[in-house]
Amino acid sequence: MLRNTLIVLVIVVLFLPLLPLLVWSFSQGWFFPQFIPEQWTFQHWIQVFSPASRVMEGLVQSLAIALTTTILSLLVGLPAGRAIGLMEFPGKAALKLFLLTPIIVSPLATLMGMQFVLIRLGLNGTLFAVVLVHLMPTIPYMTLVLASVFANFDMGYEIQARSLGASPLQVLSQVTLPLIAPGVVVGALFAFLISWNEFLLTFFVSAGRVFTLPMVLFTLLQGGNNGLTAAVAITSVVPGLLFLLLASSALQNETTLAGLGNV
Amino acid sequence: MPFAERRWGLRHDGSGLLTHWRAYLLLLPVTGIIGLLFGGGLVMAFLQSIGAIGLLGSGQISLTAYQTALANPEFLRSLTLSVYIAIVATGLSTVFSIGLAILLRTAGRWASFACQVTLPIPHLVGIVGVLLLLSPSGLISRWLYALGGIQSDQDFPLLVNDAANIGVLLHFLWKEIPFMTLILLAVLRGINPAYEMQARALGASPWQCFWHVTLPMMKSGIFSSSLIVFGYIFASFEVPFLLGSTRPRTLPVLIYRAFTDSDLTRRPEAIALGIILSALSMLIVVAYSWLVSRNYQSMSRV
Numbered sequence: 001m002l003r004n005t006l007i008v009l010v011i012v013v014l015f016l017p018l019l020p021l022l023v024w025s026f027s028q029g030w031f032f033p034q035f036i037p038e039q040w041t042f043q044h045w046i047q048v049f050s051p052a053s054r055v056m057e058g059l060v061q062s063l064a065i066a067l068t069t070t071i072l073s074l075l076v077g078l079p080a081g082r083a084i085g086l087m088e089f090p091g092k093a094a095l096k097l098f099l100l101t102p103i104i105v106s107p108l109a110t111l112m113g114m115q116f117v118l119i120r121l122g123l124n125g126t127l128f129a130v131v132l133v134h135l136m137p138t139i140p141y142m143t144l145v146l147a148s149v150f151a152n153f154d155m156g157y158e159i160q161a162r163s164l165g166a167s168p169l170q171v172l173s174q175v176t177l178p179l180i181a182p183g184v185v186v187g188a189l190f191a192f193l194i195s196w197n198e199f200l201l202t203f204f205v206s207a208g209r210v211f212t213l214p215m216v217l218f219t220l221l222q223g224g225n226n227g228l229t230a231a232v233a234i235t236s237v238v239p240g241l242l243f244l245l246l247a248s249s250a251l252q253n254e255t256t257l258a259g260l261g262n263v
Numbered sequence: 264m265p266f267a268e269r270r271w272g273l274r275h276d277g278s279g280l281l282t283h284w285r286a287y288l289l290l291l292p293v294t295g296i297i298g299l300l301f302g303g304g305l306v307m308a309f310l311q312s313i314g315a316i317g318l319l320g321s322g323q324i325s326l327t328a329y330q331t332a333l334a335n336p337e338f339l340r341s342l343t344l345s346v347y348i349a350i351v352a353t354g355l356s357t358v359f360s361i362g363l364a365i366l367l368r369t370a371g372r373w374a375s376f377a378c379q380v381t382l383p384i385p386h387l388v389g390i391v392g393v394l395l396l397l398s399p400s401g402l403i404s405r406w407l408y409a410l411g412g413i414q415s416d417q418d419f420p421l422l423v424n425d426a427a428n429i430g431v432l433l434h435f436l437w438k439e440i441p442f443m444t445l446i447l448l449a450v451l452r453g454i455n456p457a458y459e460m461q462a463r464a465l466g467a468s469p470w471q472c473f474w475h476v477t478l479p480m481m482k483s484g485i486f487s488s489s490l491i492v493f494g495y496i497f498a499s500f501e502v503p504f505l506l507g508s509t510r511p512r513t514l515p516v517l518i519y520r521a522f523t524d525s526d527l528t529r530r531p532e533a534i535a536l537g538i539i540l541s542a543l544s545m546l547i548v549v550a551y552s553w554l555v556s557r558n559y560q561s562m563s564r565v
Contacts, residue, residue, distance in 0.1 A: 003366055004370070004374075007367065010363060010366075011374075011377045014381045016396060017389060017392025017393055017395075017396050017437065019402060020392065020401065021392055024395055033409070033416070034405070035405055035409045075292075076292035077293065079289035079293075080289060083287075087283070087285070087286040087289075090283065093552075097548060098294065099297065100490075100548060103494065103495070105498070106497065106515060106544050107301075108515060108541070109304070109534065109538045109541045110541070112308045112534050113303070113304035113311065114307065116308075116311060116317065117303070117307055133300070135296060135300065136297065136301050139296060139297060193382075193383050196383075196385065199500075214385060214387050217385075217391070221394075221505060230391060233387070233388040233391040236388055237383070237384050237385070237388055240383030240385070241380070241383055243383065244380070244383045251445070252376075254449040255449075256449070257445060258449050260491070261446045261447065261484030262450075263487040263490070
């Protein structure tokens, strides 16, 4: 069948760049034009787990930053998503456009300004500063996804629960949150992935002290150790992939993503 | 439910800020953080660029940094390159994503999931993959050598750090097509298939049905997702820095180089270039919203 053949072809091409990564991460001196490496080794993977390469340190810092950023974005994104999804108010279109600016406008100038302030506040090179800059792209995605889910949310359920005697907190935890759960999961997935992938924002405020996984990878890329670079690259795919697997059923729910198609 | 309408400000009765205070209150954290960080950062950068504050700022306002930035002969070439990469990569991604979304719409869930698996892969990992795949000593070059297609790595066309930025474009296509497809697929699944069935029943060919019925209903999704992708690519740094041509360099790479130059007097110029880049991307957003409001004001829902 033509359609399935095309789809399989697309999937093969999508996965193609991962193939040399896998081979390189186990190879020792894989010189051109060798088709496959002459010698195989676990050396690069041992290096990944040794403290000297700082890969695990970067992994832990990246995880801490990405999780903190995700939770903070969720906390401010929930009320904002509710307002945009459920309420009509003057200036709504302009506000949505304003929320889009951090994900469309280049952050370079902003970063130079923020770096100036953070240095004077003595915050440059702290985890706090890194989380702060990561919030700029994560909050808009989180808000747009949640707004999209809230737009399909029936407030009748909340009113019903309230009239049956549930407290506002009970309504939130037992009615609202379960109903918008797919949006929370997808919003969190986007926020986590953006923070996890971020290089430029981290670079500007880390002052070389905060060492995230993308920073490790960027440094390695400018060296020449293909084997170790490939092993670190594979390592940095794992957490995002696990999160994606957890979120896969929520991603199939089209209401979670429709908002990104209508900004 | 008049109670609910009053309580949650549901009804749009246009009676001013007081009725909508709840919505504005809910939006305050988000707008406050974005305004303070993004807007504040931009203001501080601008003040540095005109010499009001900063390392070399004497407190005297001047536009010298902007003059230097615009007089730099590399500026126009970098801008052209950035626009070229963003337009070509966004255009091709859009076309391929529409096709892929249509293909996946009726395919099994396995297929859409398989196309999502590469979504969480960081850009830097993609860059490593593209380098090890497409460089003269990369995997494809080795395959061609084994098949007898080339005699040495010299015969393999230069696809990374090349003048046409093929490697950069391929990387962006690889990364952005799954992202756009994800959004467009959600848009497609939200479309009522009755319209298309009706068109087909009335004698429209599959192509006519796609062109006159399906595509117009995807329009706002196509516009939104391509705007996000265009903005991202236009501002991207790592990809052109590591995979792109060495001269000319894209605008973000040029700015990065000027800002990290050991010669600190180049800082104001770098910041001025950054402000120009931000202004250009804001222009894109404004042009986009003008385009959208002209075309589908009545259609926007969320």
